[in-house]
Structures are given as C-alpha cells and as structure tokens.
Amino acid sequence: MTDADAILAANAAYYRAFATGDFAAMSRIWAIDGVSCVHPGWPALIGRAPILESYRSILHSANRVRIAQRDETAIVAGEEGRVLCVEIVEGAALAATNWYRRVEGAWRMIHHQASPIAVLVEDPEPPPRSPTLN
Amino acid sequence: MTDADAILAANAAYYRAFATGDFAAMSRIWAIDGVSCVHPGWPALIGRAPILESYRSILHSANRVRIAQRDETAIVAGEEGRVLCVEIVEGAALAATNWYRRVEGAWRMIHHQASPIAVLVEDPEPPPRSPTLN
Numbered sequence: 636m637t638d639a640d641a642i643l644a645a646n647a648a649y650y651r652a653f654a655t656g657d658f659a660a661m662s663r664i665w666a667i668d669g670v671s672c673v674h675p676g677w678p679a680l681i682g683r684a685p686i687l688e689s690y691r692s693i694l695h696s697a698n699r700v701r702i703a704q705r706d707e708t709a710i711v712a713g714e715e716g717r718v719l720c721v722e723i724v725e726g727a728a729l730a731a732t733n734w735y736r737r738v739e740g741a742w743r744m745i746h747h748q749a750s751p752i753a754v755l756v757e758d759p760e761p762p763p764r765s766p767t768l769n
Numbered sequence: 770m771t772d773a774d775a776i777l778a779a780n781a782a783y784y785r786a787f788a789t790g791d792f793a794a795m796s797r798i799w800a801i802d803g804v805s806c807v808h809p810g811w812p813a814l815i816g817r818a819p820i821l822e823s824y825r826s827i828l829h830s831a832n833r834v835r836i837a838q839r840d841e842t843a844i845v846a847g848e849e850g851r852v853l854c855v856e857i858v859e860g861a862a863l864a865a866t867n868w869y870r871r872v873e874g875a876w877r878m879i880h881h882q883a884s885p886i887a888v889l890v891e892d893p894e895p896p897p898r899s900p901t902l903n
Binding site: 668671708712713714715719730734736746748750751752753 | 803815847853
C-alpha cells in the first residue's frame with residue numbers, strides 16, 4: 636500500500652466514524668499533539684480537548700447530518716499528508732482539507748477544515764443513461 | 770529566531786503581499802510542489818499554476834479587498850508548520866489556516882484555506898477608554 640493509499644484509507648475511516656457516530660473511533664483517528672480543526676462556520680479549535688469535545692457533541696446530536704465525501708486527492712510528503720475532498724452535506728458542497736501525520740506507523744489526523752463552496756460546478760455532461768430499467 | 774517566529778514572519782509576509790498587491794512576492798511565498806488552496810467559497814485549487822493564477826486575478830482586481838489578520842497561533846513540528854488566524858474582510862471574520870514547509874531554509878506556503886465564521890465571538894470586555902481626548 637502506498638502512502639497515498641494509506642492516507643486515503645485513513646480519510647475513509649474518518650468519514651466512517653462520522654457516519655456511524657463512533658466517538659471512540661474518532662478519538663483514535665485524531666493525533667494527540669499539534670491538532671487544529673475548523674468546522675463550517677466555527678472559529679478554529681486548537682488542541683485535542685476542545686476538538687474532541689466538539690466531535691462528541693456533533694456525533695451524539697440527534698440532528699447529526701449525513702456527510703458523503705467525493706473527489707478525494709491525496710498529497711503526501713514525508714511524514715505528513717493531506718486529503719482534499721468535497722463533502723456533500725444536506726445538498727450543499729463543502730471543500731474539506733484533512734491533514735494527517737504518521738505517528739508510530741499510523742496516519743493520525745492533525746487538522747480538519749471544511750468550508751462551504753458558494754457554487755458547485757457540476758459536470759456539464761449528463762450522466763449516462765442506465766442500460767437497464769429499474 | 771525560533772521556528773514559530775519564522776513561520777509568523779512568513780505569515781505576515783503573506784498578508785503584506787496581499788495588502789500591497791505584490792504578485793511577485795506572492796509567487797515567491799508559495800512553494801513549487803505539493804500546494805493546495807481553498808479561497809472562501811471556492812472549490813479546492815491543487816497545484817501551483819491554478820493557485821498563482823487565482824492570486825494574479827485577486828491581486829490585480831480593482832475591487833481587491835483589504836484583509837486584516839489577528840489572533841495568530843503557530844503550530845510547528847519538524848519541517849512543517851501552520852498558522853491559524855482570523856482574517857477580517859469587509860467586517861466579516863474568516864478562520865484561516867496557512868501551512869508552510871521549510872524548503873532550503875525558507876518557510877514556503879503549501880496550503881491556504883479561509884472559511885467564514887458564522888458568528889464572531891467578540892471580547893465581552895469593552896475596550897479601555899483612551900486617556901487622551903482627540
């Protein structure tokens with residue numbers, strides 16, 4: 636597995652923890668030190684305690700939103716790497732940056748920031764028609 | 770000068786290039802490789818060419834906005850470091866992340882993302898009264 640593949644797998648695990656509301660998994664995904672997080676519309680959170688507290692309330696909320704991620708691009712250099720991707724949240728698109736550092740062989744998240752995209756440029760081509768009727 | 774001081778100086782240079790509309794300085798600030806940028810409301814730009822093209826049109830725009838930065842926090846680990854800060858743009862606050870990598874002894878920007886803060890939590894204390902009348 637290349638470093639890019641490993642970071643994309645870590646990124647998928649992040650969204651899986653979000654989708655399943657798994658706070659224990661989320662807390663393992665985040666590194667211990669040197670972490671920062673900017674949720675959409677929020678000021679920056681700096682440090683593990685406020686970041687995990689934010690995820691605890693987001694993941695345990697009765698109104699927890701669904702997030703679908705797509706268009707992942709990984710950029711890796713040495714012991715750090717990031718994934719740029721688009722999050723689709725309730726029909727709106729956000730540009731997300733998820734940054735990871737290799738800690739004792741595992742890629743841990745050190746930064747997350749998601750910001751609304753004013754206009755999502757959709758592919759001008761219509762999707763191909765399904766060859767089957769269903 | 771500590772690494773944190775050096776990164777804060779690089780960050781000040783970024784906003785100075787913005788304030789003075791100095792595209793040549795901006796192009797030196799950005800690293801050559803592994804760069805990404807999310808302007809407010811934009812999708813992610815990946816790679817030096819589209820990023821510099823975006824700054825060229827922003828810096829040369831007749832409607833170029835003024836950006837004041839404040840509340841800078843530097844987080845440095847090895848050859849990478851970031852500055853979290855608040856940008857004030859036309860009365861609105863944005864949470865900005867500016868990421869740098871040490872390249873041949875100089876801190877070059879490898880990522881910028883600024884996202885609107887829905888509500889800026891202001892200091893509840895009123896500013897001290899000026900001791901002079903003017």
